[in-house]
Amino acid sequence: MPQVIGVPRESFAGEKRVATVPEVVEKLIKLGFKVAVQSGAGDAMGHISVSRGADAIIVAPASADFLAKLAHGNADDLLSTLCVARECPLFVAPAMNRQMWANAATQRNIAQLASDGVAILGPDTGELACKENGEGRMLEPEQLFDSLIASRQPKVLSGKRVLLTAGPTFEAIDPVRGITNSSSGKMGFALAQAAAEAGAEVTVIAGPSALATPAGVTRIDITSAAQMADAVLSRVDRHEVFIGVAAVADYTPEVTHEQKLKKSKDALTLTLKPTLDILATVAARANPPFCVGFAAESHDVERFAEEKRKRKKLPLLIANRAQDALGNDANEVTLLDDAGAHPLPRMDKLALARRLVTEIARRLARA
Numbered sequence: 075m076p077q078v079i080g081v082p083r084e085s086f087a088g089e090k091r092v093a094t095v096p097e098v099v100e101k102l103i104k105l106g107f108k109v110a111v112q113s114g115a116g117d118a119m120g121h122i123s124v125s126r127g128a129d130a131i132i133v134a135p136a137s138a139d140f141l142a143k144l145a146h147g148n149a150d151d152l153l154s155t156l157c158v159a160r161e162c163p164l165f166v167a168p169a170m171n172r173q174m175w176a177n178a179a180t181q182r183n184i185a186q187l188a189s190d191g192v193a194i195l196g197p198d199t200g201e202l203a204c205k206e207n208g209e210g211r212m213l214e215p216e217q218l219f220d221s222l223i224a225s226r227q228p229k230v231l232s233g234k235r236v237l238l239t240a241g242p243t244f245e246a247i248d249p250v251r252g253i254t255n256s257s258s259g260k261m262g263f264a265l266a267q268a269a270a271e272a273g274a275e276v277t278v279i280a281g282p283s284a285l286a287t288p289a290g291v292t293r294i295d296i297t298s299a300a301q302m303a304d305a306v307l308s309r310v311d312r313h314e315v316f317i318g319v320a321a322v323a324d325y326t327p328e329v330t331h332e333q334k335l336k337k338s339k340d341a342l343t344l345t346l347k348p349t350l351d352i353l354a355t356v357a358a359r360a361n362p363p364f365c366v367g368f369a370a371e372s373h374d375v376e377r378f379a380e381e382k383r384k385r386k387k388l389p390l391l392i393a394n395r396a397q398d399a400l401g402n403d404a405n406e407v408t409l410l411d412d413a414g415a416h417p418l419p420r421m422d423k424l425a426l427a428r429r430l431v432t433e434i435a436r437r438l439a440r441a
């Protein structure tokens with residue numbers, strides 16, 4: 075269990091000094107973390123020794139003034155001294171008025187801190203403590219907590235480049251209509267995040283999806299299966315791992331009408347032609363990256379999925395029931411490889427993504 079140190083913020087209520095335990099610290103305590111709340115340096119060397127057992131320091135909220143101190147290495151109180159004398163990672167969660175955040179000096183300090191290796195979490199946009207609206211709102215304690223957990227993932231893909239596809243594709247019939255599917259992109263984006271957390275350089279080729287790009291991930295937005303194929307095939311050579319998570323359209327209209335089709339009383343027939351199988355094309359290359367596929371089947375999942383793995387020549391395929399996977403926040407999958415079928419318990423997509431990254435890294439090391 076990681077050890078966390080909470081340094082309360084001290085303020086004055088009238089004459090009385092009040093120490094407020096930050097919300098994120100309270101959240102960590104509720105979740106069962108061992109938290110030492112430290113309001114003073116303790117012994118003479120406390121400003122150094124207090125952080126020695128800590129896995130991370132998180133300053134939340136971090137004011138414009140504190141960020142400025144930190145950027146210049148000032149060490150004139152307990153918190154700034156802890157930060158300067160630390161040996162663990164440092165996170166700051168800026169929280170301030172929107173103009174203070176936009177101020178050139180603050181932005182200069184933030185750039186300096188980022189290049190010094192300090193992780194900047196947020197800020198968010200929304201209502202601020204001063205009642206104005208804009209950028210400068212501290213991220214919610216849950217989001218800060220998630221970032222902390224993310225940073226602690228083992229770096230099993232360090233130095234590796236991972237290319238993924240995610241989300242649905244959209245095959246245009248005319249300027250306003252098209253064929254798509256109910257893929258949300260959640261699994262692909264969760265895998266992109268997990269791979270980045272594991273130290274990989276990650277690029278995701280994303281079909282239409284409103285999901286936010288995970289931190290540190292390069293995103294290339296495309297619309298159609300053909301565009302996804304172009305985006306993948308022009309880049310894949312530089313990657314050690316390719317993961318096809320996207321629900322790529324299997325068929326696309328033979329003709330895309332330039333003008334909107336007019337409604338009539340007659341039946342309308344669309345002729346569809348097959349799209350290129352991106353994953354099979356990549357796996358068939360002379361020197362393919364480690365290729366991972368997904369198979370969503372409505373019945374006989376393992377049998378159909380294993381046939382697919384063999385046909386596409388994949389070292390690893392993740393099989394699931396289409397009814398369980400598409401659009402949901404959780405998923406239950408079975409890993410299929412040359413050694414057989416390995417079922418995993420049901421879990422949320424980010425936890426699953428982290429587990430899959432571990433499985434991929436283990437197989438990559440053996441390949």
Ligand code: C5P
Pocket residue numbers: 239299317318319320321322323324349350351352353354366367368369370382
């Ligand atoms: O054959 P099926 O579409 O069920 O295969 C699913 C797997 O193949 C997924 O990993 C998907 O991303 C990939 N795929 C692809 N290009 C296609 C169709 C599927 O890369 N045109």
